[in-house]
Amino acid sequence: xxxxxxxxxxxxxxxxxxxxxxxxxxxxxxxxxxxxxxxxxxxxxxxxxxxxxxxxxxxxxxxxxxxxxxxxxxxxxxxxxxxxxxxxxxxxxxxxxxxxxxxxxxxxxxxxxxxxxxxxxxxxxxxxxxxxxxxxxxxxxxxxxxxxxxxxxxxxxxxxxxxxxxxxxxxxxxxxxxxxxxxxxxxxxxxxxxxxxxxxxxxxxxxxxxxxxxxxxxxxxxxxxxxxxxxxxxxxxxxxxxxxxxxxxxxxxxxxxxxxxxxxxxxxxxxxxxxxxxxxxxxxxxxxxxxxxxxxxxxxxxxxxxxxxxxxxxxxxxxxxxxxxxxxxxxxxxxx
Amino acid sequence: xxxxxxxxxxxxxxxxxxxxxxxxxxxxxxxxxxxxxxxxxxxxxxxxxxxxxxxxxxxxxxxxxxxxxxxxxxxxxxxxxxxxxxxxxxxxxxxxxxxxxxxxxxxxxxxxxxxxxxxxxxxxxxxxxxxxxxxxxxxxxxxxxxxxxxxxxxxxxxxxxxxxxxxxxxxxxxxxxxxxxxxxxxxxxxxxxxxxxxxxxxxxxxxxxxxxxxxxxxxxxxxxxxxxxxxxxxxxxxxxxxxxxxxxxxxxxxxxxxxxxxxxxxxxxxxxxxxxxxxxxxxxxxxxxxxxxxxxxxxxxxxxxxxxxxxxxxxxxxxxxxxxxxxxxxxxxxxx
Numbered sequence: 001x002x003x004x005x006x007x008x009x010x011x012x013x014x015x016x017x018x019x020x021x022x023x024x025x026x027x028x029x030x031x032x033x034x035x036x037x038x039x040x041x042x043x044x045x046x047x048x049x050x051x052x053x054x055x056x057x058x059x060x061x062x063x064x065x066x067x068x069x070x071x072x073x074x075x076x077x078x079x080x081x082x083x084x085x086x087x088x089x090x091x092x093x094x095x096x097x098x099x100x101x102x103x104x105x106x107x108x109x110x111x112x113x114x115x116x117x118x119x120x121x122x123x124x125x126x127x128x129x130x131x132x133x134x135x136x137x138x139x140x141x142x143x144x145x146x147x148x149x150x151x152x153x154x155x156x157x158x159x160x161x162x163x164x165x166x167x168x169x170x171x172x173x174x175x176x177x178x179x180x181x182x183x184x185x186x187x188x189x190x191x192x193x194x195x196x197x198x199x200x201x202x203x204x205x206x207x208x209x210x211x212x213x214x215x216x217x218x219x220x221x222x223x224x225x226x227x228x229x230x231x232x233x234x235x236x237x238x239x240x241x242x243x244x245x246x247x248x249x250x251x252x253x254x255x256x257x258x259x260x261x262x263x264x265x266x267x268x269x270x271x272x273x274x275x276x277x278x279x280x281x282x283x284x285x286x287x288x289x290x291x292x293x294x295x296x297x298x299x300x301x302x303x304x305x306x307x308x309x310x311x312x313x314x315x316x317x318x319x320x321x322x323x324x325x326x327x328x329x330x331x332x333x334x335x336x
Numbered sequence: 337x338x339x340x341x342x343x344x345x346x347x348x349x350x351x352x353x354x355x356x357x358x359x360x361x362x363x364x365x366x367x368x369x370x371x372x373x374x375x376x377x378x379x380x381x382x383x384x385x386x387x388x389x390x391x392x393x394x395x396x397x398x399x400x401x402x403x404x405x406x407x408x409x410x411x412x413x414x415x416x417x418x419x420x421x422x423x424x425x426x427x428x429x430x431x432x433x434x435x436x437x438x439x440x441x442x443x444x445x446x447x448x449x450x451x452x453x454x455x456x457x458x459x460x461x462x463x464x465x466x467x468x469x470x471x472x473x474x475x476x477x478x479x480x481x482x483x484x485x486x487x488x489x490x491x492x493x494x495x496x497x498x499x500x501x502x503x504x505x506x507x508x509x510x511x512x513x514x515x516x517x518x519x520x521x522x523x524x525x526x527x528x529x530x531x532x533x534x535x536x537x538x539x540x541x542x543x544x545x546x547x548x549x550x551x552x553x554x555x556x557x558x559x560x561x562x563x564x565x566x567x568x569x570x571x572x573x574x575x576x577x578x579x580x581x582x583x584x585x586x587x588x589x590x591x592x593x594x595x596x597x598x599x600x601x602x603x604x605x606x607x608x609x610x611x612x613x614x615x616x617x618x619x620x621x622x623x624x625x626x627x628x629x630x631x632x633x634x635x636x637x638x639x640x641x642x643x644x645x646x647x648x649x650x651x652x653x654x655x656x657x658x659x660x661x662x663x664x665x666x667x668x669x670x671x672x
Contacts, residue, residue, distance in 0.1 A: 037494045097452045126462075160456065
């Protein structure tokens with residue numbers, strides 16, 4: 001059984017607890033993305049065929065869950081679908097920027113329908129998410145999600161600026177991963193808590209939980225790109241290196257390296273051609289492992305995971321607390 | 337004095353009446369687009385260097401104007417800047433789709449900074465506009481603008497589907513221009529009226545006024561592309577034909593044409609290569625004029641202009657009514 005299977009099973013066990021609500025989220029997602037024109041309908045169908053882990057809606061629902069057996073409010077279902085929609089919109093635009101060929105085992109929108117359609121589709125999904133929340137009167141969710149999309153687009157711009165930049169600081173790396181990944185997870189948790197009368201006063205604590213969980217999520221993703229076994233992961237590794245994204249494992253190894261090794265890796269990092277970079281992939285991968293980059297990132301992810309669980313200490317209790325802790329464990333354990 | 341100069345003077349005369357408010361809109365636009373990263377700041381500076389006619393903020397302010405001498409509410413200024421921001425975001429994305437080389441006399445964002453930066457920049461400007469409105473508590477404006485951006489992205493998708501399609505119906509053409517152009521002008525007027533206690537009950541009438549004015553705006557733009565004198569207009573003509581956008585003048589001429597001429601034009605329209613299409617531009621232009629396409633579109637624009645002015649009959653009065661009528665005249669007279 002591969003890594004992906006094992007991690008999926010853990011998440012699926014967790015999601016079984018909120019199965020009927022997730023089914024309503026899927027239905028709501030389908031309703032919002034019904035599309036008007038034949039091409040929009042076709043692309044929406046294509047996107048829905050790719051299986052999402054629905055990690056953000058899951059966290060939103062767990063944060064919104066007041067009582068183990070209570071029905072979720074319609075607003076929470078709409079908000080959960082909207083968060084997934086915003087996430088999907090960013091994937092469509094990111095795949096264009098990264099020239100990604102596949103997404104969730106299917107051709108990416110940019111490859112199957114072209115770059116113009118990918119650009120328009122991202123705009124469409126994002127607008128649909130926000131408009132639908134407005135119509136439902138969920139103004140707090142609109143504010144939090146629009147704030148997140150500002151942060152996400154700024155992070156994309158920063159990532160563009162720091163492409164191939166071996167001088168990027170760990171601080172800047174954290175800013176980017178907070179803005180591009182953690183802030184949407186943070187706000188999924190905040191929005192969830194806002195539906196929970198018992199917990200809405202603790203929105204801030206849920207925000208910290210979501211932020212830390214989001215940082216773990218992105219750091220583990222970045223580690224996978226160095227450490228992962230392509231066969232077990234089900235996706236290629238080395239993409240970040242090839243496309244010039246300098247992530248935590250490389251930043252840490254670079255800091256630890258001796259001058260001669262640094263010089264060598266710096267020369268490789270100056271190469272801008274993806275194919276040339278791909279030729280040096282195994283050397284760079286070895287470098288990152290040898291100079292402790294993977295270990296450093298791993299330790300940091302664990303630390304954030306602990307902080308995420310601690311953040312919930314004073315607020316969540318009983319089954320809700322346990323399930324949220326399992327969600328963090330799921331993210332961490334993707335590494336084992 | 338060229339056509340552009342003459343029309344600008346008319347608009348400028350109108351805008352002088354609300355000069356201090358427009359200066360506040362410019363300042364608010366600058367505040368919202370301050371940017372965080374060096375690249376974002378650089379692109380925002382570049383965009384602001386291009387001179388916008390600020391037609392949408394002008395209409396919003398005219399609709400919001402209660403008393404000739406009253407100060408505008410801060411919310412109206414913020415909303416006017418946000419409408420301009422959404423418009424700017426769509427221009428940045430449109431230029432990417434159309435592979436436009438220039439915008440407002442400067443290199444387009446896609447040409448100067450690349451397609452990834454153009455995609456991110458559009459997302460950034462759009463998110464900033466909506467988030468800023470949320471923070472200001474302008475929920476009605478958020479709802480109307482998010483609805484418009486859904487319609488605009490659907491229109492872009494329809495336009496992509498009907499590229500090179502000589503069979504496009506006049507009805508579908510109207511759907512596209514309503515969604516891509518008129519709906520933002522409609523909602524600028526609606527949002528403006530919502531700030532005007534005396535008129536907010538008439539939001540619907542302002543909506544009709546904005547819709548009709550927006551249709552005139554796009555139809556006159558489409559006529560320019562056939563009729564315009566490049567030297568006087570300050571921009572090249574024939575772009576719609578070259579890029580396969582089938583607009584009202586061509587749709588009408590095609591309907592009026594005899595079978596032999598139709599066959600000839602149909603063969604030309606099947607060409608997909610921009611350079612090949614450019615070679616046939618003067619023939620197509622002549623066809624559209626000869627078969628009454630320009631006259632038909634012109635008559636329709638005038639008709640919508642009358643309907644726009646009529647829509648305001650029962651609601652606006654005094655100087656406000658006069659100024660809004662001048663705004664419609666400005667759009668119509670771009671043709672004379």
